Amino acid sequence: xxxxxxxxxxxxxxxxxxxxxxxxxxxxxxxxxxxxxxxxxxxxxxxxxxxxxxxxxxxxxxxxxxxxxxxxxxxxxxxxxxxxxxxxxxxxxxxxxxxxxxxxxxxxxxxxxxxxxxxxxxxxxxxxxxxxxxxxxxxxxxxxxxxxxxxxxxxxxxxxxxxxxxxxxxxxxxxxxxxxxxxxxxxxxxxxxxxxxxxxxxxxxxxxxxxxxxxxxxxxxxxxxxxxxxxxxxxxxxxxxxxxxxx
DNA sequence: CGCTTTTGACCTGCGC
DNA sequence: GCGCAGGTCAAAAGCG
Numbered sequence: 001x002x003x004x005x006x007x008x009x010x011x012x013x014x015x016x017x018x019x020x021x022x023x024x025x026x027x028x029x030x031x032x033x034x035x036x037x038x039x040x041x042x043x044x045x046x047x048x049x050x051x052x053x054x055x056x057x058x059x060x061x062x063x064x065x066x067x068x069x070x071x072x073x074x075x076x077x078x079x080x081x082x083x084x085x086x087x088x089x090x091x092x093x094x095x096x097x098x099x100x101x102x103x104x105x106x107x108x109x110x111x112x113x114x115x116x117x118x119x120x121x122x123x124x125x126x127x128x129x130x131x132x133x134x135x136x137x138x139x140x141x142x143x144x145x146x147x148x149x150x151x152x153x154x155x156x157x158x159x160x161x162x163x164x165x166x167x168x169x170x171x172x173x174x175x176x177x178x179x180x181x182x183x184x185x186x187x188x189x190x191x192x193x194x195x196x197x198x199x200x201x202x203x204x205x206x207x208x209x210x211x212x213x214x215x216x217x218x219x220x221x222x223x224x225x226x227x228x229x230x231x232x233x234x235x236x237x238x239x240x241x242x243x244x245x246x247x
Numbered sequence: 248c249g250c251t252t253t254t255g256a257c258c259t260g261c262g263c
Numbered sequence: 264g265c266g267c268a269g270g271t272c273a274a275a276a277g278c279g
Binding site: 011012013014015031 | 250251252253254
Binding site: 018027 | 267268269270271272273
């Protein structure tokens with residue numbers, strides 16, 4: 001199975017067939033810390049096997065390498081936008097915030113589109129009991145709002161959701177057809193030479209392919225259901241901080 | 248030789 | 264209480 005290079009080292013400790021999905025789900029533990037509690041699950045989307053669904057759970061108890069911090073940085077930055085509604089200082093995040101608000105202005109504010117280079121992301125607030133149909137409407141709304149041809153380098157969208165506030169669960173989708181998670185700049189800021197173009201193209205990459213959109217909706221709908229069911233009873237994660245706090 | 252992956256068994260929570 | 268499904272354990276195998 002192709003691996004998403006998120007900057008951390010992982011050791012596989014189990015694999016299971018998930019009901020309703022012909023592809024097995026793999027379980028990984030972080031091996032960068034002696035007793036790091038972070039785990040992740042990786043599963044292919046049943047509707048579109050080119051999409052990998054990755055779920056992270058827990059907080060690292062050791063310093064993260066720059067690549068991992070960058071990964072955590074912009075997902076949690078998008079999350080903080082949802083929470084605060086304030087404009088972040090980064091140009092990339094500010095522009096993506098504008099985009100997100102326009103794209104999802106007609107939907108409940110639990111999904112934020114972040115088209116920051118090098119790849120677009122979607123952040124979901126999984127702590128609130130929104131139902132899946134709300135998200136489906138939001139994504140389909142986006143699909144109706146954007147259409148343009150895609151630059152080839154943007155044809156591998158990645159979508160992340162991150163639980164906010166009192167949960168440290170972090171869910172993502174990756175297209176495994178093209179690029180893996182690209183190397184990041186040394187800082188936590190995400191820059192691109194042509195930011196507005198990149199944002200528009202990345203957004204189109206997410207929304208212009210109806211097949212991908214359908215798979216995306218199905219996958220995230222499933223994720224939302226899983227996360228909510230996992231946390232509806234007892235919670236396994238009493239932590240209150242996101243995994244970029246080591247910055 | 249040490250680390251990782253594989254895989255069947257076991258544990259646990261949940262719904263009926 | 265029982266069965267099912269998801270998650271974890273741990274021994275064996277594989278690999279560099």
